[in-house]
Amino acid sequence: MPYDFDHSPFRHGTDSLKWQRYGTALPLWVADMDFITPEPVLTALHQRVAHGILGYGAPPEELTETICARLATRYDWAVTPEQIVHLPGLVCGLNVVCRAIGGPGDGVLVQTPVYPPFLAAPGNQERRLLTAELTAEPDNGWLYYRFDATALAAAIDSRTRLFILCHPHNPVGRTFGIEELRQLAEICEQRDLIVCSDEIHCDLLLDGRRHTPLATLSPDIARRCITLMAPSKTFNIPGLGASFAIIQHPELRQRFKQAMRGIVPDVNILALSAALAAYRHGDDWLRELLVYLAANRDFVVDHINRHWPEIRTTVPEATYLAWLDCRDAGITGNPHHFFLERAEVALNDGAAFGPGGEGFVRLNFGCPRATLVEGLERMGAALASR
Numbered sequence: 001m002p003y004d005f006d007h008s009p010f011r012h013g014t015d016s017l018k019w020q021r022y023g024t025a026l027p028l029w030v031a032d033m034d035f036i037t038p039e040p041v042l043t044a045l046h047q048r049v050a051h052g053i054l055g056y057g058a059p060p061e062e063l064t065e066t067i068c069a070r071l072a073t074r075y076d077w078a079v080t081p082e083q084i085v086h087l088p089g090l091v092c093g094l095n096v097v098c099r100a101i102g103g104p105g106d107g108v109l110v111q112t113p114v115y116p117p118f119l120a121a122p123g124n125q126e127r128r129l130l131t132a133e134l135t136a137e138p139d140n141g142w143l144y145y146r147f148d149a150t151a152l153a154a155a156i157d158s159r160t161r162l163f164i165l166c167h168p169h170n171p172v173g174r175t176f177g178i179e180e181l182r183q184l185a186e187i188c189e190q191r192d193l194i195v196c197s198d199e200i201h202c203d204l205l206l207d208g209r210r211h212t213p214l215a216t217l218s219p220d221i222a223r224r225c226i227t228l229m230a231p232s233k234t235f236n237i238p239g240l241g242a243s244f245a246i247i248q249h250p251e252l253r254q255r256f257k258q259a260m261r262g263i264v265p266d267v268n269i270l271a272l273s274a275a276l277a278a279y280r281h282g283d284d285w286l287r288e289l290l291v292y293l294a295a296n297r298d299f300v301v302d303h304i305n306r307h308w309p310e311i312r313t314t315v316p317e318a319t320y321l322a323w324l325d326c327r328d329a330g331i332t333g334n335p336h337h338f339f340l341e342r343a344e345v346a347l348n349d350g351a352a353f354g355p356g357g358e359g360f361v362r363l364n365f366g367c368p369r370a371t372l373v374e375g376l377e378r379m380g381a382a383l384a385s386r
């Protein structure tokens, strides 16, 4: 069935964070796409609202079973319903993990540049943030990120208890391959770390790539792994907050649930309906979405290559986020401010993504092609007037 990704409803004045924060600037920032969610999700939501009572939600068994079936089909991962812990958001999950593992002053390791809540969660829970920078290698003029296993291991100290992995990685768009995951798993095993693998973007692999959940590598990594997933990015329902953790080791799961007590609300009843409908009936839409996103990605990287050779970009393997190195672009000051003020285009400021992010911006291409064209034209005009 053909889906229309070329048009988007007008989002100004709809209490959208993306469209409100920067006023009239064209928003190509936060990870929220300008696409209407699949029709079965909307139907499920209409039906839920039509019932008229919006009381506390209780995750239906059907949803948990659907998630388990999906993990088995897509990733060959045998997960049982009791191993799923429903959550009202992934950032909430990151904070719960930091709260659950270790004690005040213990270290939490992350690879930067990274989605900013990874940097904030340890401190929010009185843990110590440790960072290891990913290394960017030029690859045919593009930016390609890898991690350096030696540098990663060197960042671990005697009080490090937790490693938080972003897989696929936001903002660098990498989907880590089995060999890389093995190396990461080995480090966690040798240093006896719990690992939290944020796999929120796992359904958004481009060009037919296949996601491998970290926990599927071996029974040993599975027992020390907390995986976070959600239908929110995949089906563009991030405002509903439906998400979940997969924790196979019973004691680890108990610690996680204990850390949730009293502070984590139940998943709301609309999110439950939307998640179930999305997972059951959204995959045709998802297949076409991925084709559209890959074409948008190609358009962005081709545009940058042809018109702005002084800016280097990643070629994302997953996500709808491109990561642009503007350090040689002759921009005075912060490129996020430059594009906001001179182009009226709102991008994410790379500096917020931690070490290795300064001088970069993140561009969200999860939007109709016409919006992307307008954004790039505005950016081009600003660059021409430097």
Ligand SMILES: Cc1ncc(COP(=O)(O)O)c(C=O)c1O
Pocket (backbone or CB within 6 Å): 031, 088, 089, 090, 091, 092, 115, 166, 170, 198, 200, 201, 230, 232, 238, 241, 243
């Ligand atoms: C890696 C990653 N984790 C978590 C989130 C946010 O999750 P939530 O909105 O469910 O808190 C995002 C959103 O961009 C993300 O990129």
